[in-house]
Amino acid sequence: MLDKLxxxxxxYSELENLISDPTVIANMAxxxxxxxxxxxxxPLITKFREYKEVxxxxxxxxxxxxxxxxDDLREMAELELVDLKQREETLTQELRILLLPRDPNDDKSVIVEIRGGAGGDEAALFAGDLFRMYTRYAENRGWRTELLEANAPDLGGFKEVIFVVDGDGAYSRLKYESGVHRVQRVPTTESSGRIHTSTVTVAVLPEAEEVDVSINPNDLKIDTYCASGAGGQHVNKTESAVRITHLPSGIVVTxxxxxxxxxxxxxxxxxxxxKLLEAAEAEQKADVAEARKSQVGTGDRSERIRTYNFPQGRVTDHRIGLTLHKLDFVLNGDLDELIQALITADQGERLKQAE
Known part of the structure; x- marks a missing residue:
């Protein structure tokens, strides 16, 4: 490890010289x-230099x-030796984590798709809660969000909502949100006070640049039609809505x-x-349909990565067995404790595989 570091x-020293070289500075790209x-x-070099000092x-x-x-000086030196050995162990582990291969998509912005699953109107309402949760989280981290598509029923929430989270490292944190989210609460329409269980599926896709995916214009079928739903005077009067079908893959977006x-x-x-980038990357690992199913499942109540229990005010992430009794904070976008725990668990698993 030391030789590699x-x-x-x-x-790193070579790069320091390059970025201060006037001839390099003259070439902005x-x-x-x-x-x-x-x-x-x-971050890696800062940690490595601290390690060398220890x-x-x-x-x-x-x-x-x-x-x-x-005797006094020896006792002090022995205590310091114990402390230094502990610091060496901690820094060794931190360096091993920093040396793990990075996901090439980690720095990218993301497209998030939220869809109501089992539970009808209650699932749509919770999809709206999750949309708010993620936009609040993005706001807290200084990321920008942009709505791409929404299907909002009369009762509220979303049957489906697609939006962009634009920010450095968005995918590195939000990728752990893909899967089935389960909610347990008493719906506002429930007169008997009975708790209902509903689900919402979330898919997080790294946003592809044009250089990442080559699209032949001849492979596209583009239809325009009148928009429907809330939207003002232009609704049903002008053909502003767009449907694009990618003929080779059959992927349709609107x-x-x-x-x-x-x-x-x-x-x-x-x-x-x-979507095409996701499909291309999935082909390298497994069948595209199977990869999609593993990310969001079918939306069935028995499939879930996380449960939001309103009566008990708790959130449980089933992948790592973590329960937090701070539901209100989480739904207001305070996701860092959950996400950091998932990152730590993922790093631990990858370290085991690297051994």
Whole structure:
């Protein structure tokens, strides 16, 4: 591990020289490329340099203990040695985690799809709660959200809502939200006070750039039609809504959120690119349909990654067995404790596989 870290530090020093070189600075594209690479390595190198300082202190303290010392000084040195060994173990683990291969999509923005599953109107209402939760979380982290498509029933919430979360590292954190979310609560329409169980499916897709996915215009069938539902005077009067069918894959995306047909087409293409990227990456691992099923399941009540229990005010993530009694905070976008626990569990699993 030390040899690998030293080689990375050498590269880091090389990048430091490059980004301060006037000839490189004159080429903005090249300078930005090196600056980005330097920035990505900074956390690892900072930790590695701290590790080397601890190793040096360990060596110095061990050498000191070989000398003839009075009792008080020896006791202090022995206590310091215990502390340094603990720090060395902690830093070794942190460095191993930082050396794990990164998901190439981690820095990307995401397209989030939320759909009501089992439970009818109550599922739609909870889909609205999750949409609010994620937009609040994005706001807390300084990320921008943009609505792409929404199907809102009269009672409220969403049968389906698709939106973009635009921010550095959005996928690295939100990717753990994919799956079936189960809610247990008394619906507002329930007169007897009986608790209902409903589900909502969430899919989180890394947003694909044009360079990530090549789309042949001849493979697209583009239809326009009048928008329906809430939307103002343009509804049912102008053909502003857009439906794009990718003929080779059969993927269909629609957008009617904007009054402009051009804007709807642009938004629909963003969703299509993300879906095609997801399909291409899934093909490398398994059958595309199976990969999709593993992400969001069927929406059945028995399939779930997380349960939101309103009567008890708790949230349980079943993948890691974590229960938090702070439901209101979570639904207001306070997701960091949950997500960080999932990241830690994922890192632990990958460390086991790397051994």
């Amino acid at each position: 030293q080689a990375i530090e050498d590269r 090249e300078w930005q490329k090196h600056t980005k690479a330097h920035s990505k390595l900074t 190793l040096q202190s360990l060596q110095d303290t061990q050498e000191l203990l070989q000398e003839k010392l009075d 957008c009617q959120d904007e009054k402009s047909q051009l804007k709807n087409r642009d938004k629909a293409m963003r969703v299509l690119r993300a």
